[in-house]
Amino acid sequence: xxxxxxxxxxxxxxxxxxxxxxxxxxxxxxxxxxxxxxxxxxxxxxxxxxxxxxxxxxxxxxxxxxxxxxxxxxxxxxxxxxxxxxxxxxxxxxxxxxxxxxxxxxxxxxxxxxxxxxxxxxxxxxxxxxxxxxxxxxxxxxxxxxxxxxxxxxxxxxxxxxxxxxxxxxxxxxxxxxxxxxxxxxxxxxxxxxxxxxxxxxxxxxxxxxxxxxxxxxxxxxxxxxxxxxxxxxxxxxxxxxxxxxxxxxxxxxxxxxxxxxxxxxxxxxxxxxxxxxxxxxxxxxxxxxxxxxxxxxxxxxxxxxxxxxxxxxxxxxxxxxxxxxxxxxxxxxxxxxxxxxxxxxxxxxxxxxxxxxxxxxxxxxxxxxxxxxxxxxxxxxxxxxxxxxxxxxxxxxxxxxxxxxxxxxxxxxxxxxxxxxxxxxxxxxxxx
Numbered sequence: 001x002x003x004x005x006x007x008x009x010x011x012x013x014x015x016x017x018x019x020x021x022x023x024x025x026x027x028x029x030x031x032x033x034x035x036x037x038x039x040x041x042x043x044x045x046x047x048x049x050x051x052x053x054x055x056x057x058x059x060x061x062x063x064x065x066x067x068x069x070x071x072x073x074x075x076x077x078x079x080x081x082x083x084x085x086x087x088x089x090x091x092x093x094x095x096x097x098x099x100x101x102x103x104x105x106x107x108x109x110x111x112x113x114x115x116x117x118x119x120x121x122x123x124x125x126x127x128x129x130x131x132x133x134x135x136x137x138x139x140x141x142x143x144x145x146x147x148x149x150x151x152x153x154x155x156x157x158x159x160x161x162x163x164x165x166x167x168x169x170x171x172x173x174x175x176x177x178x179x180x181x182x183x184x185x186x187x188x189x190x191x192x193x194x195x196x197x198x199x200x201x202x203x204x205x206x207x208x209x210x211x212x213x214x215x216x217x218x219x220x221x222x223x224x225x226x227x228x229x230x231x232x233x234x235x236x237x238x239x240x241x242x243x244x245x246x247x248x249x250x251x252x253x254x255x256x257x258x259x260x261x262x263x264x265x266x267x268x269x270x271x272x273x274x275x276x277x278x279x280x281x282x283x284x285x286x287x288x289x290x291x292x293x294x295x296x297x298x299x300x301x302x303x304x305x306x307x308x309x310x311x312x313x314x315x316x317x318x319x320x321x322x323x324x325x326x327x328x329x330x331x332x333x334x335x336x337x338x339x340x341x342x343x344x345x346x347x348x349x350x351x352x353x354x355x356x357x358x359x360x361x362x363x364x365x366x367x368x369x370x371x372x373x374x375x376x377x378x379x380x381x382x383x384x385x386x387x388x389x390x391x392x393x394x395x396x397x398x399x400x401x402x403x404x405x406x407x408x409x410x411x412x413x414x415x416x417x418x419x420x421x422x423x424x425x426x427x428x429x430x431x432x433x
Contacts (some may be wrong), residue, residue, distance in 0.1 A: 012077055023081055025064045028071070028094035028122070031175045036153055043152075050159070052096055056081065056120060069161055071120065073094060076110075076166040077195040083133045083172050084124065095287050098154060100138065105145040105266035108168060112141040117306050118155065119265070120165065125176075134174045137165035138263050163165040168195050171260050173269040179276045179378070180248040182307075182348065188243045188271045190258035202261040203241045205230065209254030217243065250307070250349040255390060276378035277350055279306035283372065283385045290390045291361035300356040301372035301385060305346065309352075312375040313340070313355035317368050318428035330373065359389070 030052035031335040035045050052069040054386040055061070063070040073080060084092065099119040107115050118139040127134050145155050157163070166429045194201065205228070217228035219236060226233055239256060253275045258267035284300040291297055303311055316332035337357050344352040355372065371386040 007415070015377055023084065023089050023092075026124075026275050027065075027068075027087055027093060027095045028054045030051045030069055030190075031097040032152060032157065033098055033151065035154065037309045040131070041317065045151075053094070054094055058200050059296055063160075064161060065161055069100050069159065070120070070163065071155060072162055072164050073137065074164060076168070078135070078136045078167040078170055078171060078193050080122070080133070080167050080212055083131075083135075083170055083193075085131070087126065087130075091127050091275050093127060095123045095125075096137075097121050097123075098151070099265075100151040106264055108138060109199075110168075112140075113138075114142055116143055118163075119266070120163075130179055131172060131174045132176045132269055133170065134269065135167045135265055136169040137163075138268065139163050139169040141167045143271050146344035166195070169193070169260070169262055169267065170264050171258070171267050171269055172384070173258065174270055175271055176269070178216075178271060178273045179423075180245075180252065180273055181378075182248060182250070182275065183349075184248045186248055188241065188245065188256050188258070188273070190241045190269060190271075191239050192241065192260045194262055199262050203231075203236065204257075204259045204261075205241075205243050206257040208257060208260070209255055215318045219316050225416050240269075243332075245273075248275060263322065275307055277305060277307040278378040279303035279311060279374055279376055279383065281374045281383045283384055283387060287386075288388050288390055289359070290392065291359070292392050293361055293363050294394065296414050297359045298356060299370070299387075301353050301374070302354040303374045304352040304374055305348070305350045306352075306378065307350045308377070309343065309351055310377065311351070311353060313338075314373045314375075315355060315357060316373065317365075317373050319370070335370075336388040361389070362393045363391050363393065365389055384433065 030050045032048045032050050033045050034048060034393070035043060038044050047268055047317045050069060051065075051067075052071060053063065053065045055064055055070050055072050057072060057074070059072070059074050061072065063072070089432070095118065099121050100121060103281060105116060107166055118141055120137040120139065121134045122134070122137055124134075143155075160352055171189050172189075175187075177187065178186055182188050190205075192201075192203070201221045203217075203219050204215065207216055209212045215228065217226075217231050219226045219231070220234065221236070230239055232243070235242070239262070243256065243258065245252060245256075253273060256271040256273055257268050258268065258271065261267075280303070282302050284302075285297070289297060289299070301313060301315065303313060315335040315338045318330070320334040335357055338355050339357065341354040341356070346352060359370075366389060369386050369388050372381045373384050375382045
């Protein structure tokens with residue numbers, strides 16, 4: 001039984017690997033550069049988009065699209081497709097660029113590497129923002145390093161040229177955009193991989209917002225020196241440099257930058273963190289409001305403690321019987337006599353606002369349902385609070401006047417009868433004497 005279970009696990013893992021490696025090629029945009037010096041002596045760079053293909057295979061394979069530039073990625077310790085998590089090709093946006101080592105030329109420490117390499121970056125973004133992956137493509141060459149900045153003398157690439165490369169460095173984040181509530185703990189994902197053992201890697205985390213930039217963490221694998229907190233040092237050897245934000249505050253909003261440096265390469269990914277706090281919605285009335293015809297009631301819907309500022313509050317009315325029907329029910333009618341209070345800035349930097357109206361009770365409105373709907377970007381669906389209006393007919397003043405007159409008359413008759421009775425008793429007592 002255990003042997004059969006092992007076979008099933010093996011087949012499952014094999015199927016998983018095939019799922020990950022199912023993308024044999026990707027159409028990409030190669031943003032080429034043409035560098036020149038203008039009349040004033042300043043360097044100008046012209047970006048030129050060109051059609052390209054990212055193709056996975058072996059050296060010497062024929063290109064999938066012979067009319068485009070082919071970046072043929074051959075096998076190495078790193079497989080770029082393993083960082084795509086089995087997504088379909090049409091869910092990926094692919095961009096290729098040249099990469100300048102800024103005059104630093106070192107022999108890449110892998111077997112068979114040349115003294116000089118041409119470098120390219122391949123950035124893959126999920127169309128729904130699930131991840132961002134950047135890989136460095138190394139193209140070995142027997143050309144000597146240039147005596148100046150490499151971007152000043154980019155080698156020309158033909159429209160149908162095949163560039164045989166391998167992946168040297170990869171960085172990925174599964175959290176390119178994060179929405180955090182106040183007080184929540186957030187794990188900002190970042191991982192990297194290098195194609196050789198024991199690389200001299202420096203990883204850093206920075207936070208940046210409106211011109212301010214603060215270093216949160218840094219670690220160098222060769223010296224073992226670590227500064228800051230938020231990253232588990234034990235996980236660094238496996239390429240996991242995810243940063244844990246223990247308590248999200250308003251001041252946490254901004255861009256968190258995870259960077260990896262392996263000479264002569266440097267790369268980073270940006271993680272945008274936004275604070276979003278949903279509103280707390282309440283009414284100043286209960287689920288039922290009872291009024292007499294002609295009466296008036298101020299009804300207030302308050303949204304408290306939300307961030308960011310933009311919020312929408314809408315009051316509507318609808319027959320309560322119609323609100324329970326899914327088919328054929330008339331649409332709720334938006335109230336026009338609604339007033340908004342000014343926004344209140346709370347001590348915790350959140351906001352509050354109220355929307356209110358004066359309800360004039362009429363018999364035709366009895367049984368109607370009034371609903372306050374609050375929409376905010378932190379909410380998937382609006383928050384709704386409702387009450388039902390009950391209107392009673394006012395008691396007739398003639399009725400009360402008649403009752404009062406009858407009671408007064410009866411009281412007067414009673415008083416007269418008591419006086420007569422007392423007088424009769426006195427006369428009777430006098431006769432007896």
